[in-house]
Every structure is written in C-alpha cells, then in structure tokens.
Amino acid sequence: MKQNETLTKHISLILNGLLLQGLTTAVIAPGSRSTPFALALAQLAREQKIQLFVDVDERSAAFFALGIAKKTNKPVLIVCTSGTAAANFYPAVCEAAISHVPLLVLTTDRPPELTKVAAPQALDQDHFFGNQAKDFFELPLPEINQDSQDYTNYVVQKSFQIAQSNPAGPVHLNQPLRKPLMPELPIKFNQDQQKYATLPNTPVLPTNLITELHASLQKKRGIILAGPNQRTTSNTAMLEWAKKSGWPILADPLSQLRGLPSLNVITCYDSLLKTKSDKLTELIPEVIIRTGQTFVAASLALFLKESHATIYSLDEGNKLNDYTKTATFSLDISSESFFNQLPPVSVHGEWLHKWSTLEKTYTSINKIDPTSTLNELDVVRVISATKNKERNLFVSNSMPIRDVDSVFQPSTFLRVFCNRGANGIDGVVSTALGISTKATDSLLLIGDLAFFHDMNGLMMAKKYHLKIKIIVINNNGGGIFSFLPQAGSPGFEDVFGTPLDIDIEQVARLYHAQYSLVTTVTNLKEHLSTPAHTLEIIEVRTNRKNNVDLRQELVDRFARQIAKEL
Amino acid sequence: MKQNETLTKHISLILNGLLLQGLTTAVIAPGSRSTPFALALAQLAREQKIQLFVDVDERSAAFFALGIAKKTNKPVLIVCTSGTAAANFYPAVCEAAISHVPLLVLTTDRPPELTKVAAPQALDQDHFFGNQAKDFFELPLPEINQDSQDYTNYVVQKSFQIAQSNPAGPVHLNQPLRKPLMPELPIKFNQDQQKYATLPNTPVLPTNLITELHASLQKKRGIILAGPNQRTTSNTAMLEWAKKSGWPILADPLSQLRGLPSLNVITCYDSLLKTKSDKLTELIPEVIIRTGQTFVAASLALFLKESHATIYSLDEGNKLNDYTKTATFSLDISSESFFNQLPPVSVHGEWLHKWSTLEKTYTSINKIDPTSTLNELDVVRVISATKNKERNLFVSNSMPIRDVDSVFQPSTFLRVFCNRGANGIDGVVSTALGISTKATDSLLLIGDLAFFHDMNGLMMAKKYHLKIKIIVINNNGGGIFSFLPQAGSPGFEDVFGTPLDIDIEQVARLYHAQYSLVTTVTNLKEHLSTPAHTLEIIEVRTNRKNNVDLRQELVDRFARQIAKEL
CATH class of the missing domain: 3.40.50.1220 (TPP-binding domain)
Incomplete structure (x- = not known):
C-alpha cells in the first residue's frame, strides 16, 4: 500500500467510525498538520453527511462546539493542528468537563520522531488537557497492520461513547501524523466498517x-x-x-x-x-x-x-x-x-400553599418600574415578559446569571443556557452562537466585559449568517465587584472596575451586525417581540454605581410586602 | 492573629519575596479569588515598586507578560482568579516553555475544602499546565505557623529563580485562598525578610x-x-x-x-x-x-x-x-x-570568500522592484532599508517570519523577536505590545489572520497609550497554505484559505489607532521613517494567489545571477 493510501484509509476509518456513532457536526480550526481531516470533513460536508464549521480562533471554535453540544447533547468533533492551537481549546475543555458537555477534541500532532527534540511547532501533547479531559487516547499512526486499524476503529467509537455517557464530558484524541499529509480525494468510506454500540439500560430502585x-x-x-x-x-x-x-x-x-x-x-x-x-x-x-x-x-x-x-x-x-x-x-x-x-x-x-403564596407575593412586586430608566433587572424582566416559546436564552456568567436567578419569572417556558460549570466569562458569545445554529430563535444576555472577552466569536455569526439577538449590558466594567468587600478600596477601578470604554456600535459595524441603543422598556420590548433574523446587537447602558442599591431595594420591597400581606 | 492579618502577612511574604528576587513587572486579570494580590499589587504600583498592567482577557494578558519577559529576560508575574481564567494562560505558557521565556504564573484557587465537590468556579488546578510548566508549586494556605511562612517565603523565591535559570521557562504557583479575601491595607512589607540568592558561575571547558x-x-x-x-x-x-x-x-x-x-x-x-x-x-x-x-x-x-x-x-x-x-x-x-x-x-x-561573494550577489538581486505594486517581500525589504537602531521588530509566525528569513538584510542592526517556540499565530499582538512597554520604538509585522486572532490584545495599547507601528499584511486569509500540496483541493478556500474580510480600518477605529492604507514602497518608507508615537496600524493589501510565484521568482533570479556571475 502506498503511504497516502494508508493515510487515506486511516482518516476514513476514524471519521466513518464517528459517523457510525452518530456524529453530525464538526468544528475545525485551520492548520497544516490537520490537513487530511480538514479535507475529509470538507468532503463530508459537501456530501451533506455532516455540518462543518471553520473558525480561525481555536478558543472561540471550541466554545462554539460546546454550544452545539449543549443544545444537542451529542458529541461535537473539534479538530486543530499541532502546537498552541490545542492550548486555545483548554478553556472550553474545562467548561465541558465541569458542566458535563460531550466534546471530542481531536488534536493532530507531529509524529513520534519529532517529539522532544525541539522540532518546529512541536510540544508534548500527551495528556495535554491533564485532569480536565474525561479520557485521553493517543491514536496510532496510519498503519497497514490490521490489528492497528481495528484498534483505531474501536477506539474512536469508544471515545465517542465515553464522551456522551453519563456524566458526559470532553474526550481528547491525539493523532500524530507524518508528512505527506495529502489523502487520496475523494475519500471512500467503507459501508461495512464494524460498528460498536452500547445498549441503553435504566437503573431500577430495589x-x-x-x-x-x-x-x-x-x-x-x-x-x-x-x-x-x-x-x-x-x-x-x-x-x-x-x-x-x-x-x-x-x-x-x-x-x-x-x-x-x-x-x-x-x-x-x-x-x-x-x-x-x-x-x-x-x-x-x-x-x-x-x-x-x-x-x-x-x-x-x-x-x-x-x-x-x-x-x-x-x-x-x-x-x-x-x-x-x-x-x-x-x-x-x-x-x-x-x-x-x-x-x-x-x-x-x-x-405548598405557604410557598405559593410567597411566590405570588414576589411576582406582584417583581415588576418593571415604568417610571425609572431601563435598569439591569428590568432587562431581565422584559425578557421574562416576551413570549416566544422557540427562544433559547443564553445567559452570561457574572451578574447576568445572578440577576436571572433573582428576577426571571418568564410568562412562557423558554430554554435557558449558561456556562455554569467553571462559571467563566470567556467564550460566552461563541457558546451562544453554537447553540443558535441548532435553534430557531436565540437571545444572549451578556455584560460588556464578557462581550469583549469573546468578541472574536462574532466572526462566526458574520461568516455563517447566524441569527441571534445579543443584549449587551454595558456598565463599562466589572459590575460584580461592586458587591464584594473590596468595593471602594484604593486602586479598585484599576484592578476590579476596569472600564474598557468599548464602542459597541463600532463592534457591531465590524461584524456587520444590526445595532440598536435601547434606553426604554418599551423599546426593548419591541426589539424582543420578534425572533432573531440576523446578528442583532442591542446595547443597554447602565450604571455600575447603582448596582448594589438596585438589588437591595428589590429584597427590601419583598420584605416589606411579606410583612404587610402575610 | 486575626484571619485577615494572617492573609495580609501571607500576601506580603509572597510579593516581598518576589521583590527581593528582582520582580519589576506584573500583569493581572481581574477576578474575585485573586483579590488580595490585586490590591497588594495596586499598592506596590502606586508606591512605584513595580509596574502593573491589568488585562481583562487572560489569553492576551499572558502573552503581554511573555513579551515583557522576552525583552527583559526577567520573570514577569501573571495573576488570575480560579476557574477557566487560568486555562486562558495556557497558550502563552506553552510558548514560554518552548522558547525559554521566564514567567511566574500565579493562579489563585478555592481552598482545599471546595475541591472536587462541584463548588462553583472550582476546577482541579493541580499541575494545571501539565508538562508545559517548568515546575509547579502548590502554595500553602495563609498560616500563622512559622515553618509554613518560612516555606512560603522560600518557595516563591525558589520559583522565581527556577523560572529564570537556564533554560528559562514558565513556573506555575497555585495559591488556594479562603474567604474573606480582604487584606489589611496598606500592606506592610518587612524589610528584614530573608532573601535567598544563587551565585553566578561560568562553565569552563577542560x-x-x-x-x-x-x-x-x-x-x-x-x-x-x-x-x-x-x-x-x-x-x-x-x-x-x-x-x-x-x-x-x-x-x-x-x-x-x-x-x-x-x-x-x-x-x-x-x-x-x-x-x-x-x-x-x-x-x-x-x-x-x-x-x-x-x-x-x-x-x-x-x-x-x-x-x-x-x-x-x-x-x-x-x-x-x-x-x-x-x-x-x-x-x-x-x-x-x-x-x-x-x-x-x-x-x-x-x-569565507566563496560565501561572502554569494552573499553579495544575493544582496544585489534582493531588491525592491519600484515598478511593481507593493508586495509581501517588498514590505520586508522596506523594513530592512529603514534605519532606526532603537527599533524592536516583532515578526508574526506563519508567512512573515519565513519572508523575514528569506529577504531581511537590514542596513542597520535592529532587535528581532518572534514567538518561535510553538510557532503559533496566537497572542502575537499582545506579545509585541508587551515588548513595546520596554522599548523606545516598536514595529510589528503580522498577517490578517494572526491580527484577527489576537485583536483583543489591542485593548492594552488603547488603555496604556502604547506606542507601536503594526503592519498588517492583509491577503484576506491563510497565505501559507498556498505553499502546501493541498492548494487547489476541493474545499481549499473553506478549510484553509478562510477569508475573513476583516475591515482593518474599523478595527483601528475601535481601538483609537491611527490608520493608513499603504499601497506604494515610497509611502511605506515614509511611514517607517519615524519612531512609533502612538498605536499606528498600517494596512498593506496583497494577493494570496501571487504568493507562491513571488517567492519562486526570487529564487530563480538568484539562480540565474549565480550562473552568470560565479
């Protein structure tokens, strides 16, 4: 067998094995070492056997895949070249590990003979995600040996199952490859390749x-x-x-x-x-x-x-x-x-009556104040009030998820997501966009710092014409720190507040997004009354200084109402 | 001792220990768990004992620190909160490991009692950077125990020395901390704290x-x-x-x-x-x-x-x-x-004469073509021709460093940097900006994909009014792939070319940069004739399709000249 035949067979085994397990979606970041996978995935996408996304920034790419996997509960394949590319996957891998999201992370690598001898772009990718990966497999080099081929087929299917079995998580496959990296195109996928299945069962209580x-x-x-x-x-x-x-x-x-x-x-x-x-x-x-x-x-x-x-x-x-x-x-x-x-x-x-009475009382005071300017809690209340059953709401970490916890009483059910594993403010835009690819209507609630952190994620919205409404709560900095004891300490604004003065409208222009600055409840309601039809960025400017008072007033109002009514 | 006295003493020991070792610069990313370090570093910055930078995006922050350490050859301290924040440091840690740059990576962590029990924002940070860290130390919790305090003082000084000893590299310190996280401000630093030194020696050949x-x-x-x-x-x-x-x-x-x-x-x-x-x-x-x-x-x-x-x-x-x-x-x-x-x-x-004759021949043909439009090699030649001894040139990976290798024959010495360890296109902007903080004149040569990858890095230039000229070679995609066998394969533009259509001028506006579109050699020369006085982005638009021919023509011209002259 010629070398590129062996390579072609190997790539075919791996991707076909994953297709047999039910892989539907892949995200790749461009690179050289991953060439045969990129070309094979591009072919599978043309043949409409998978949905393929390409993202230049691996950090965003991995969070984008995380979003898709969150929405579908099926492992999504992410592929990158050797070197620091894989390191950029790490934040999303950590999040997937803790929040139990199935991911198949396929990193390509230099062959063994270029390991630990300072070859260019070579680093030690063995157990590269340490304790954060649910499991790690070093895939064999492409081989004509039948046992090795059988192992490759088995182990990729096994890895898919491990990724999705309870509790789900990220599984890391490292694939060393030798040059030349060109497979024989088009790749033929073997219809008879053996499939391995785990049959479902249900735990029964004695x-x-x-x-x-x-x-x-x-x-x-x-x-x-x-x-x-x-x-x-x-x-x-x-x-x-x-x-x-x-x-x-x-x-x-x-x-x-x-x-x-x-x-x-x-x-x-x-x-x-x-x-x-x-x-x-x-x-x-x-x-x-x-x-x-x-x-x-x-x-x-x-x-x-x-x-x-x-x-x-x-x-x-x-x-x-x-x-x-x-x-x-x-x-x-x-x-x-x-x-x-x-x-x-x-x-x-x-x-139950005691609890539901309190709930009713809370609902009666957890209301939009039509006389005040649009504040951070009212934004959540407006989201609660709009009715769109198909809407998927993604909530950023830090203040938004806490506010949603406090005041979100939706008038109709909508699916709510958050990266609530490691609770990072990284990758939020990309995760929400990943979800949007599998949803009919998507809404993201995010603060200005998290928005900035993953601004690169917006590139996927522009490139693939994704539909999402993004509400950016712009209080020009890290609002959550005002709730901590260090608020007001010397240097607070420098090391905690960190105002970035981001011009959200400019960002919108850069990514061809529809932009609106919204200042009233009515206006926000209007913006949320329709499903997302393009990338829409809705900026709401608020004041960090009012943050603590605003939340305390709600609690005080509730306390007064309880005392009065019950 | 009260709890916050113990905490204050601990933070003081650590930072004072690092100051004793010669720490001059720190970069922090905002977060809650790292609060006492943030406040202490802000104090040291106010007292002008260190230079402090704050960067919201931890990925950029770590590369920014890498740049400073590259330029100064001294360990730079980077600090972050618990969770995925640390994972965003990983790409720069990998680069520092391979290119032997001293970094002190201080991650703060939840205390032991919140480990592996699904506490919010808690992940297993033990050996978090795996084989990529040169060394790893779990710092003790703040303790009144004298042995523990002595150990803390010793181990932070030891970690500084390990980071900078040959071959230098990134050392990871993980610091678990309990709430409350507020130290007593201002922190007093003990003048008599023991200092540990390694005396220099020189290897002698027998x-x-x-x-x-x-x-x-x-x-x-x-x-x-x-x-x-x-x-x-x-x-x-x-x-x-x-x-x-x-x-x-x-x-x-x-x-x-x-x-x-x-x-x-x-x-x-x-x-x-x-x-x-x-x-x-x-x-x-x-x-x-x-x-x-x-x-x-x-x-x-x-x-x-x-x-x-x-x-x-x-x-x-x-x-x-x-x-x-x-x-x-x-x-x-x-x-x-x-x-x-x-x-x-x-x-x-x-x-030697044989070699220097060839060198002279090459110099005679490695010339700017004044009749052609400004191409990618001519950009490097213009950089070669401008005389500014104080200039620090940072070259991005992928095509720019290869072109610099081929045609860079500077008429005067200038210091040249590149992230030539793992050879990633990530963090390039931030690394160059880090260097610029310790340089009188800085120039970055970068392609559009690498520029996009670390666009967030520009925030530091805006925030700290850094001075740098950035030449963006915009060929709308991954130019290097045109040199590989897959060029022209089905799906090539989708998975390798990846045009992003970035509007560089918009990016410049977003970060308050001075922007110029440069189309001629003369114009580029003018732009490079003065030192950087602000953030300047110079866009040069080129065509990926000409890339391969352009480089081959140079080699052919050299071959013809050798045949003719020698």
Whole structure:
C-alpha cells in the first residue's frame, strides 16, 4: 500500500467510525498538520453527511462546539493542528468537563520522531488537557497492520461513547501524523466498517428501597431543589410527582422549570432568603430531594446547611458532587428515573400553599418600574415578559446569571443556557452562537466585559449568517465587584472596575451586525417581540454605581410586602 | 492573629519575596479569588515598586507578560482568579516553555475544602499546565505557623529563580485562598525578610578538550549556524572568533546578528539552498558549530543532514534538542562562554570568500522592484532599508517570519523577536505590545489572520497609550497554505484559505489607532521613517494567489545571477 493510501484509509476509518456513532457536526480550526481531516470533513460536508464549521480562533471554535453540544447533547468533533492551537481549546475543555458537555477534541500532532527534540511547532501533547479531559487516547499512526486499524476503529467509537455517557464530558484524541499529509480525494468510506454500540439500560430502585423511601417522605414538609439541568429538559416525572405530593420545587434558572404552568415551581427563593424574614422559620423543610448540578444561588448553600433536613441527592454518575456537604443519601440515578419509580406521597397540609403564596407575593412586586430608566433587572424582566416559546436564552456568567436567578419569572417556558460549570466569562458569545445554529430563535444576555472577552466569536455569526439577538449590558466594567468587600478600596477601578470604554456600535459595524441603543422598556420590548433574523446587537447602558442599591431595594420591597400581606 | 492579618502577612511574604528576587513587572486579570494580590499589587504600583498592567482577557494578558519577559529576560508575574481564567494562560505558557521565556504564573484557587465537590468556579488546578510548566508549586494556605511562612517565603523565591535559570521557562504557583479575601491595607512589607540568592558561575571547558577541539577545527571548511537567540543579544565573542578564523555565520533572522557590520554574517542561505545550484557542492562544510534554538529555515535541516559534517551543538541546559538528529557532539555551554574560551583557528583559504561573494550577489538581486505594486517581500525589504537602531521588530509566525528569513538584510542592526517556540499565530499582538512597554520604538509585522486572532490584545495599547507601528499584511486569509500540496483541493478556500474580510480600518477605529492604507514602497518608507508615537496600524493589501510565484521568482533570479556571475 502506498503511504497516502494508508493515510487515506486511516482518516476514513476514524471519521466513518464517528459517523457510525452518530456524529453530525464538526468544528475545525485551520492548520497544516490537520490537513487530511480538514479535507475529509470538507468532503463530508459537501456530501451533506455532516455540518462543518471553520473558525480561525481555536478558543472561540471550541466554545462554539460546546454550544452545539449543549443544545444537542451529542458529541461535537473539534479538530486543530499541532502546537498552541490545542492550548486555545483548554478553556472550553474545562467548561465541558465541569458542566458535563460531550466534546471530542481531536488534536493532530507531529509524529513520534519529532517529539522532544525541539522540532518546529512541536510540544508534548500527551495528556495535554491533564485532569480536565474525561479520557485521553493517543491514536496510532496510519498503519497497514490490521490489528492497528481495528484498534483505531474501536477506539474512536469508544471515545465517542465515553464522551456522551453519563456524566458526559470532553474526550481528547491525539493523532500524530507524518508528512505527506495529502489523502487520496475523494475519500471512500467503507459501508461495512464494524460498528460498536452500547445498549441503553435504566437503573431500577430495589422494591424495599422504594418502600423505605416512600415511607420516609410521607406527609413531610418536603422540597425539591432543582439545580441546573442542561443535559435534558425532561422534567415531566418530577413535576407530576411534586404536584401529587404537594411539594414546592425551588427552580434554578437553569433547571428548565421556570415558565412551566405549575403552582409547584418556586422562583422567589433567592430574594426570600435574603429578606431574612421571620416567615422563613415556617419554611424550613424536613426533607429535601436535590436534582441537577450546582445551583446558581449561593444563598441556598446556607439554607441547606441550616435546615437540618434529610437530604436525598439524585446524583447521576455518582460523583458525590456536593460542595454544601449536606446530602444525607446519594442515589446514582436521573431525576426522570427516580420520580417515575417513586409513588407520590401524601400532602402535608398547607405546606405548598405557604410557598405559593410567597411566590405570588414576589411576582406582584417583581415588576418593571415604568417610571425609572431601563435598569439591569428590568432587562431581565422584559425578557421574562416576551413570549416566544422557540427562544433559547443564553445567559452570561457574572451578574447576568445572578440577576436571572433573582428576577426571571418568564410568562412562557423558554430554554435557558449558561456556562455554569467553571462559571467563566470567556467564550460566552461563541457558546451562544453554537447553540443558535441548532435553534430557531436565540437571545444572549451578556455584560460588556464578557462581550469583549469573546468578541472574536462574532466572526462566526458574520461568516455563517447566524441569527441571534445579543443584549449587551454595558456598565463599562466589572459590575460584580461592586458587591464584594473590596468595593471602594484604593486602586479598585484599576484592578476590579476596569472600564474598557468599548464602542459597541463600532463592534457591531465590524461584524456587520444590526445595532440598536435601547434606553426604554418599551423599546426593548419591541426589539424582543420578534425572533432573531440576523446578528442583532442591542446595547443597554447602565450604571455600575447603582448596582448594589438596585438589588437591595428589590429584597427590601419583598420584605416589606411579606410583612404587610402575610 | 486575626484571619485577615494572617492573609495580609501571607500576601506580603509572597510579593516581598518576589521583590527581593528582582520582580519589576506584573500583569493581572481581574477576578474575585485573586483579590488580595490585586490590591497588594495596586499598592506596590502606586508606591512605584513595580509596574502593573491589568488585562481583562487572560489569553492576551499572558502573552503581554511573555513579551515583557522576552525583552527583559526577567520573570514577569501573571495573576488570575480560579476557574477557566487560568486555562486562558495556557497558550502563552506553552510558548514560554518552548522558547525559554521566564514567567511566574500565579493562579489563585478555592481552598482545599471546595475541591472536587462541584463548588462553583472550582476546577482541579493541580499541575494545571501539565508538562508545559517548568515546575509547579502548590502554595500553602495563609498560616500563622512559622515553618509554613518560612516555606512560603522560600518557595516563591525558589520559583522565581527556577523560572529564570537556564533554560528559562514558565513556573506555575497555585495559591488556594479562603474567604474573606480582604487584606489589611496598606500592606506592610518587612524589610528584614530573608532573601535567598544563587551565585553566578561560568562553565569552563577542560584544557585537554580545548586542545582537541581546536585541533579538530584547524583549517577546516567550517560554518557557524546561529539559530534564534532571544535570551541575550551578546554575540561579540562569536563574531570575533568567526572573523579571526574566517568562518561564515549562517544567521537566522532571530540570531540578533543580521545588520551587524561583519563580512562573516550570511543571510542568503535559505534562497541559496532552494536554488539547488551546482555551486552548492563547493559550499559543503566539514565542521559546523551550532548555537541558539531551532532555526526558522526548514531547508537547513536537509543541509545539515547531507553535509556529513562533524557538528558541535552548543546546547546550554543540555536538553539535546536537535530535531535534525545530526549533532555529533553536544556541549552544555553558552555560545559566549564557548567562543571566549576557544582560541581562533587558522583560516581555510578562500572558504569565507566563496560565501561572502554569494552573499553579495544575493544582496544585489534582493531588491525592491519600484515598478511593481507593493508586495509581501517588498514590505520586508522596506523594513530592512529603514534605519532606526532603537527599533524592536516583532515578526508574526506563519508567512512573515519565513519572508523575514528569506529577504531581511537590514542596513542597520535592529532587535528581532518572534514567538518561535510553538510557532503559533496566537497572542502575537499582545506579545509585541508587551515588548513595546520596554522599548523606545516598536514595529510589528503580522498577517490578517494572526491580527484577527489576537485583536483583543489591542485593548492594552488603547488603555496604556502604547506606542507601536503594526503592519498588517492583509491577503484576506491563510497565505501559507498556498505553499502546501493541498492548494487547489476541493474545499481549499473553506478549510484553509478562510477569508475573513476583516475591515482593518474599523478595527483601528475601535481601538483609537491611527490608520493608513499603504499601497506604494515610497509611502511605506515614509511611514517607517519615524519612531512609533502612538498605536499606528498600517494596512498593506496583497494577493494570496501571487504568493507562491513571488517567492519562486526570487529564487530563480538568484539562480540565474549565480550562473552568470560565479
């Protein structure tokens, strides 16, 4: 076999193996060492066997892939050349690891004979993402040896399955390649290539455990604490169970529960806990069932600790991930399986009513102030008020996700995303754009610093004519720091505030985006009333100095209303 | 001791320890966990004890620090918060590792009790940069224990020394911190804190080795192959030795030798080897002494292999880094020490004359074509022609450094930099800007893709009013790929060419840069005749399609001239 035949066969094995596993989408960053993959993927894209995106900035590329994988819950392939290209994938790999997003990271590499001898653009790519990758495989060089080919086919399919199995995560494949790097085009894909499948199963709770659990939950003051649920939106079993059992569900903004027509869904918890109202003593639960990932509200950690409740943690993948260290029992099971198997329990009197009354009270005061200028909380309220079921809302870290946690009470269900694993402000634009490729309507809420951090991500919107509305809350700097004890310290503006004076309109022009400066509630409502039809950047200018007061006033108003009404 | 007293003492120990070692410059990215370092560094900056830069984008921040460290050869401190912030440092850490640039990377982290329990923004930062960090230290939590304090003081000073010792590199310090994070301001620094120093020494060659070496080099056709020398610009001993011994020095563009008034310095080697001229048989050396890091010209690797010469590699740090695998003998010594200790050898007849004649011939044909439109090689020639001894030239990877290797024959010496470790196109703008903070005049030569990749880096120029001229060679895409076998393959423009249609003028406006579109040689000369006085972006539009022909014509012209003259 000629060398490029061997190479061609190898590339065909790998990509065909991934297609057999169900790969639908790839993102590549241009480079030389990755040449055969780039050409093969371009061919597969022309043949409409995959969707292919090309992004010059590998950091953005990886977050873009992360967004697609978040939306589809299927591994997305990202490919780059050797050297620092792969290092630019690292932030998204970290985020994928913690928020359990399936990614297949394929880095190409110099062959072994160019390793550790200072060859140009060669660095040690072995276990390059360290503890952050869910698994690492060094793929063999293209070989005519049949065992090696069988291994290649097996290991790429295995890596795909590992990436998507619970808890999902990023799997790193490193592929050393020798020159020449040109495959024989068009590449032929073998229809008979062996496929490996893992058959699905469902964990079953033993009958005696169900009986015990059921007994222990009977007529208790129980709460479901629903944390972020990014992997699946199926909350039907939980909602049904809660309804029949009369349990409130404290619904994290990423739980995919807010906006559903259910009396059990409670959103006021963060503001409520901050009121330190006397009413809180009546709301201490005896039992808590926790689902989902780490919740956004820091106030809940203290609530869990001080409740002294028996806590059941539904901990699929059994990572025992509980930074509050309060879970009494952990169960390696999804919320869906759990609530499908557990019969509802008897209602504990007025328990749910207490919670839903407070929720109603909160809803009555969590209103847009039509007399004030458009502020950061009102932006979230306007998003809550507009009805578009197809809308996918991506919320940036730092202040936006906290504000959404506090005041987001949508009048209709919309899917909410956030990079709530490592909680970085990096890659936010790209992740949202990745999601937009698989959505009919997309909205991103982001601050000016995060917007700046991933401005390069906008290139993909321009290049692929992606449709998204981006609301940039421009308070000219890092708003969140005003909430920390260092606010006002000497040098605060230099090392925390960091005003960048970004001209958002210029940025919009650079990426051919439609730009609007919005100053009123009415105007913002109008802008959000239609689905995104192009790249639209909506700037809302706010004042960092008002930030702390604005949030405190809401809590105070809630406290007063509780005192008055209840 | 109160908790914040312990914290304050800890931060003071660390930063004072670094000051004792000679720290002069720090770059921080804003964040919460790093609060005490940010406030302490802001104080030190106000007290003019260090120079402090703040950069919101950690990727750019780390490259900016890399630039400063490249220019000063002293460790620069970079600080960030926990989470993906640190992952954004990775590309610059990789580059620093391979190109031996001293960096102190201080990542702050959640305390041990928040590790691996899914606490917000917590990821496993242990050995976070894997094999790329030269060393890794987990700093202790702030403690009142004296041994722990002594260890903290020792280990930060040790890390500084490791970062700068030969071969220099990035050292990673991970600092877990508990809340509250506010130190007592102003922080008092203890004048009596113990300082640890490593005294300098110089490797001495044994007398018998000098005698043997000297004998083996006598009257031989010898060549010095001077690779990149970024750490020091001292080439005096080598030049003196070569002059007396009649040896040509093949001078890599990063050797810091080009432009020096020496007949021994040869720059035509890359074009010469590409001519495949008959004359090459007369130029085969018997002995080669190699210095510096991996050279830019790929053609030299084949030359080394085919020469069958005895090769001495001056390999300071003794990494035996030789991807050509041709070095017969390695010596763990700097070029300066070596040539200071070795007496010059007798000249081998007309050997140097042959080389310098070829060099003269090349200089005569490596000329600007005044009749043609400004092309990519002419841009380098204009840079060569302008005289500004204080100028620091930073050259981007990909095409610019290759063109500089081929045609850069400066009429006066100027310091040349490039991220020639991992050879990435990432972080180029930031590295050049970092250098500009310690230089009186700076020039960056960069292509449009690399410019786009690190556009965020320009923020530092706007914020700190940095002075630099940036020539953007805008051929709307990845020019280098046209030289590879895949040029013209199906999908080539999509996955390799990748035109981004960046409006460079808009970018300039966004960052308040002075912008010029330059189309003629004369106009470019004018622009380069003065030192940089602000952020100036000079766009030169070229055509990727002409790229291959343009370089081939130069080689053909040289071949014809050799045939005619010699």
